[in-house]
Amino acid sequence: xxxxxxxxxxxxxxxxxxxxxxxxxxxxxxxxxxxxxxxxxxxxxxxxxxxxxxxxxxxxxxxxxxxxxxxxxxxxxxxxxxxxxxxxxxxxxxxxxxxxxxxxxxxxxxxxxxxxxx
Amino acid sequence: xxxxxxxxxxxxxxxxxxxxxxxxxxxxxxxxxxxxxxxxxxxxxxxxxxxxxxxxxxxxxxxxxxxxxxxxxxxxxxxxxxxxxxxxxxxxxxxxxxxxxxxxxxxx
Numbered sequence: 051x052x053x054x055x056x057x058x059x060x061x062x063x064x065x066x067x068x069x070x071x072x073x074x075x076x077x078x079x080x081x082x083x084x085x086x087x088x089x090x091x092x093x094x095x096x097x098x099x100x101x102x103x104x105x106x107x108x109x110x111x112x113x114x115x116x117x118x119x120x121x122x123x124x125x126x127x128x129x130x131x132x133x134x135x136x137x138x139x140x141x142x143x144x145x146x147x148x149x150x151x152x153x154x155x156x157x158x159x160x161x162x163x164x165x166x167x168x
Numbered sequence: 169x170x171x172x173x174x175x176x177x178x179x180x181x182x183x184x185x186x187x188x189x190x191x192x193x194x195x196x197x198x199x200x201x202x203x204x205x206x207x208x209x210x211x212x213x214x215x216x217x218x219x220x221x222x223x224x225x226x227x228x229x230x231x232x233x234x235x236x237x238x239x240x241x242x243x244x245x246x247x248x249x250x251x252x253x254x255x256x257x258x259x260x261x262x263x264x265x266x267x268x269x270x271x272x273x274x275x276x
Contacts, residue, residue, distance in 0.1 A: 085265070087212075087267075094255065094267060094268070094269050094270040095204075095206075095212065095255055095257075095267040095270070096267065097257075097265040097266065097267060100263060100265075109263035109264075111264065111265075112169070112264075145211055145212070147211075147212075151262070152259070152262045152263045152265070153200070153202075153217070153259040153262060153265075154202035154214060154217045154257060154259055155202075155204075155212075155214060155257075156214050156217075156223065158211035158212055158213070159211065160211055161211055
Protein backbone atom coordinates (compact mmCIF):
# COMPACT_ATOMS: atom_id res chain seq x y z
CA UNK A 51 0.00 0.00 0.00
CA UNK A 52 1.38 3.38 -1.01
CA UNK A 53 1.66 5.74 1.94
CA UNK A 54 3.07 9.20 2.49
CA UNK A 55 3.37 9.97 6.20
CA UNK A 56 4.17 13.53 7.20
CA UNK A 57 5.69 14.85 10.40
CA UNK A 58 3.52 16.37 13.09
CA UNK A 59 2.14 19.85 13.63
CA UNK A 60 4.59 22.63 14.45
CA UNK A 61 4.24 25.90 16.34
CA UNK A 62 7.06 28.34 15.70
CA UNK A 63 7.94 31.99 16.22
CA UNK A 64 8.69 34.41 13.38
CA UNK A 65 12.33 34.20 12.36
CA UNK A 66 12.76 30.58 13.43
CA UNK A 67 13.79 27.81 11.06
CA UNK A 68 11.81 24.66 10.36
CA UNK A 69 12.11 21.42 8.40
CA UNK A 70 9.09 19.17 7.91
CA UNK A 71 9.19 15.70 6.46
CA UNK A 72 7.29 13.26 4.27
CA UNK A 73 8.16 9.57 4.38
CA UNK A 74 7.12 7.35 1.51
CA UNK A 75 6.48 3.63 1.69
CA UNK A 76 4.87 0.88 -0.36
CA UNK A 77 6.49 1.92 -3.65
CA UNK A 78 9.87 2.72 -5.18
CA UNK A 79 10.59 6.10 -3.57
CA UNK A 80 13.30 6.97 -6.07
CA UNK A 81 11.04 6.44 -9.10
CA UNK A 82 8.40 9.07 -8.39
CA UNK A 83 8.43 12.80 -7.82
CA UNK A 84 7.32 14.24 -4.48
CA UNK A 85 5.62 17.63 -4.59
CA UNK A 86 4.67 20.07 -1.85
CA UNK A 87 1.38 21.96 -1.76
CA UNK A 88 0.40 24.81 0.56
CA UNK A 89 -3.10 25.47 1.81
CA UNK A 90 -3.50 28.62 3.84
CA UNK A 91 -6.39 28.73 6.33
CA UNK A 92 -9.70 28.68 4.48
CA UNK A 93 -7.99 28.99 1.09
CA UNK A 94 -7.18 26.87 -1.95
CA UNK A 95 -4.27 24.71 -3.00
CA UNK A 96 -0.95 26.21 -4.16
CA UNK A 97 1.82 24.17 -5.75
CA UNK A 98 5.19 25.02 -4.17
CA UNK A 99 7.70 22.75 -5.80
CA UNK A 100 8.70 19.18 -6.53
CA UNK A 101 11.70 16.87 -6.21
CA UNK A 102 12.76 13.63 -7.84
CA UNK A 103 14.43 11.67 -5.03
CA UNK A 104 16.29 9.48 -7.51
CA UNK A 105 18.66 12.30 -8.46
CA UNK A 106 17.40 15.24 -6.34
CA UNK A 107 16.27 17.17 -9.44
CA UNK A 108 14.15 19.96 -7.91
CA UNK A 109 11.78 22.48 -9.45
CA UNK A 110 10.09 25.40 -7.72
CA UNK A 111 7.06 27.53 -8.34
CA UNK A 112 8.25 31.09 -9.01
CA UNK A 113 6.07 32.16 -6.07
CA UNK A 114 8.09 30.01 -3.67
CA UNK A 115 11.56 30.07 -5.24
CA UNK A 116 14.00 31.39 -2.64
CA UNK A 117 11.40 31.18 0.12
CA UNK A 118 11.69 27.46 0.87
CA UNK A 119 14.06 24.59 0.19
CA UNK A 120 12.96 21.14 -0.92
CA UNK A 121 15.27 18.19 -0.41
CA UNK A 122 15.17 14.42 -0.10
CA UNK A 123 17.13 11.60 1.52
CA UNK A 124 16.53 8.54 -0.60
CA UNK A 125 18.29 6.29 1.91
CA UNK A 126 15.36 6.75 4.26
CA UNK A 127 12.65 7.44 1.63
CA UNK A 128 11.96 10.90 3.02
CA UNK A 129 11.40 14.28 1.40
CA UNK A 130 11.68 17.57 3.23
CA UNK A 131 10.40 21.11 3.08
CA UNK A 132 12.32 23.71 5.01
CA UNK A 133 12.34 27.38 5.90
CA UNK A 134 15.32 29.35 7.18
CA UNK A 135 13.28 32.21 8.62
CA UNK A 136 9.57 31.75 9.11
CA UNK A 137 7.00 34.50 8.77
CA UNK A 138 3.47 34.68 10.13
CA UNK A 139 2.25 34.36 6.55
CA UNK A 140 3.79 30.86 6.38
CA UNK A 141 0.99 29.66 8.68
CA UNK A 142 -0.73 26.96 6.64
CA UNK A 143 -1.30 23.28 6.10
CA UNK A 144 1.42 21.72 3.96
CA UNK A 145 0.83 18.56 1.97
CA UNK A 146 3.29 16.32 0.22
CA UNK A 147 2.03 14.31 -2.74
CA UNK A 148 3.38 11.80 -5.24
CA UNK A 149 3.57 12.38 -8.97
CA UNK A 150 4.72 10.12 -11.75
CA UNK A 151 6.01 12.73 -14.16
CA UNK A 152 5.50 16.20 -12.65
CA UNK A 153 1.87 16.05 -13.67
CA UNK A 154 -0.96 15.12 -11.35
CA UNK A 155 -0.72 13.83 -7.78
CA UNK A 156 -2.10 10.36 -7.11
CA UNK A 157 -1.22 9.91 -3.43
CA UNK A 158 -1.13 12.56 -0.72
CA UNK A 159 0.24 12.79 2.78
CA UNK A 160 -2.06 13.65 5.66
CA UNK A 161 -0.72 17.20 5.90
CA UNK A 162 1.46 19.08 8.40
CA UNK A 163 -0.01 22.16 10.06
CA UNK A 164 2.55 24.90 10.57
CA UNK A 165 1.60 27.78 12.84
CA UNK A 166 3.88 30.80 13.05
CA UNK A 167 3.00 33.23 15.79
CA UNK A 168 4.81 35.47 18.23
CA UNK B 169 1.94 31.25 -16.04
CA UNK B 170 -1.25 29.41 -16.90
CA UNK B 171 -4.11 30.61 -14.73
CA UNK B 172 -6.97 28.28 -13.87
CA UNK B 173 -10.39 29.76 -13.14
CA UNK B 174 -13.11 27.59 -11.63
CA UNK B 175 -16.79 28.40 -11.62
CA UNK B 176 -18.87 28.62 -9.65
CA UNK B 177 -16.86 29.17 -6.49
CA UNK B 178 -19.67 27.50 -4.56
CA UNK B 179 -22.97 25.85 -5.24
CA UNK B 180 -25.85 24.34 -3.32
CA UNK B 181 -27.37 21.10 -4.53
CA UNK B 182 -29.53 18.25 -3.32
CA UNK B 183 -28.82 14.55 -3.17
CA UNK B 184 -29.55 13.08 -6.58
CA UNK B 185 -28.85 16.30 -8.48
CA UNK B 186 -26.59 16.46 -11.50
CA UNK B 187 -23.74 18.87 -10.74
CA UNK B 188 -21.34 20.46 -13.20
CA UNK B 189 -18.20 22.40 -12.30
CA UNK B 190 -16.21 24.32 -14.89
CA UNK B 191 -12.50 25.01 -15.10
CA UNK B 192 -11.12 27.48 -17.64
CA UNK B 193 -7.42 27.79 -18.46
CA UNK B 194 -5.82 31.03 -19.58
CA UNK B 195 -4.44 29.15 -22.59
CA UNK B 196 -4.96 25.76 -24.19
CA UNK B 197 -3.81 22.84 -22.03
CA UNK B 198 -4.46 19.86 -24.33
CA UNK B 199 -6.40 17.80 -21.75
CA UNK B 200 -3.52 18.04 -19.24
CA UNK B 201 -5.99 18.46 -16.40
CA UNK B 202 -6.71 16.68 -13.13
CA UNK B 203 -9.61 16.99 -10.72
CA UNK B 204 -9.40 16.52 -6.95
CA UNK B 205 -11.93 16.27 -4.14
CA UNK B 206 -11.13 17.63 -0.70
CA UNK B 207 -13.25 17.10 2.38
CA UNK B 208 -12.82 19.29 5.48
CA UNK B 209 -9.71 18.41 7.44
CA UNK B 210 -8.56 15.88 4.85
CA UNK B 211 -5.98 15.76 2.11
CA UNK B 212 -7.14 16.14 -1.49
CA UNK B 213 -8.03 12.98 -3.39
CA UNK B 214 -7.40 12.46 -7.09
CA UNK B 215 -10.63 11.87 -9.05
CA UNK B 216 -9.68 12.21 -12.70
CA UNK B 217 -6.61 12.91 -14.82
CA UNK B 218 -6.03 13.63 -18.51
CA UNK B 219 -9.32 15.53 -18.28
CA UNK B 220 -11.53 12.43 -18.49
CA UNK B 221 -9.71 9.38 -17.12
CA UNK B 222 -11.18 8.10 -13.90
CA UNK B 223 -8.70 7.23 -11.17
CA UNK B 224 -8.95 3.67 -9.92
CA UNK B 225 -11.58 3.26 -7.24
CA UNK B 226 -13.45 6.50 -8.02
CA UNK B 227 -17.19 6.01 -8.56
CA UNK B 228 -18.40 6.20 -12.14
CA UNK B 229 -20.85 9.01 -11.30
CA UNK B 230 -17.82 11.29 -11.63
CA UNK B 231 -16.85 12.20 -15.18
CA UNK B 232 -14.75 14.80 -16.92
CA UNK B 233 -14.79 16.36 -20.34
CA UNK B 234 -13.50 19.31 -22.28
CA UNK B 235 -10.82 20.46 -24.63
CA UNK B 236 -8.63 23.44 -25.35
CA UNK B 237 -9.18 25.90 -22.51
CA UNK B 238 -12.54 24.71 -21.10
CA UNK B 239 -13.12 21.63 -18.95
CA UNK B 240 -15.93 20.29 -16.80
CA UNK B 241 -16.33 17.90 -13.91
CA UNK B 242 -19.78 16.32 -13.72
CA UNK B 243 -21.30 14.38 -10.86
CA UNK B 244 -24.24 12.56 -12.41
CA UNK B 245 -26.20 11.96 -9.20
CA UNK B 246 -24.89 13.74 -6.14
CA UNK B 247 -24.44 11.52 -3.10
CA UNK B 248 -24.14 12.61 0.56
CA UNK B 249 -20.43 11.77 0.57
CA UNK B 250 -19.82 14.08 -2.42
CA UNK B 251 -20.30 17.29 -0.47
CA UNK B 252 -16.77 18.67 -0.56
CA UNK B 253 -14.54 21.18 -2.33
CA UNK B 254 -13.33 20.32 -5.82
CA UNK B 255 -10.14 21.59 -7.46
CA UNK B 256 -8.82 21.40 -10.98
CA UNK B 257 -5.09 21.38 -11.72
CA UNK B 258 -3.27 21.84 -15.01
CA UNK B 259 0.00 20.14 -15.81
CA UNK B 260 0.38 21.24 -19.43
CA UNK B 261 3.04 23.73 -18.41
CA UNK B 262 4.99 21.17 -16.39
CA UNK B 263 7.03 21.64 -14.30
CA UNK B 264 4.95 24.72 -13.51
CA UNK B 265 1.74 23.32 -12.07
CA UNK B 266 -1.36 25.37 -11.23
CA UNK B 267 -4.52 24.69 -9.26
CA UNK B 268 -7.88 26.33 -9.74
CA UNK B 269 -9.41 28.27 -6.89
CA UNK B 270 -11.84 25.54 -5.89
CA UNK B 271 -15.59 24.93 -5.96
CA UNK B 272 -17.39 24.16 -2.71
CA UNK B 273 -20.40 21.88 -3.13
CA UNK B 274 -22.84 22.35 -0.27
CA UNK B 275 -26.09 20.74 0.74
CA UNK B 276 -29.22 22.63 -0.32
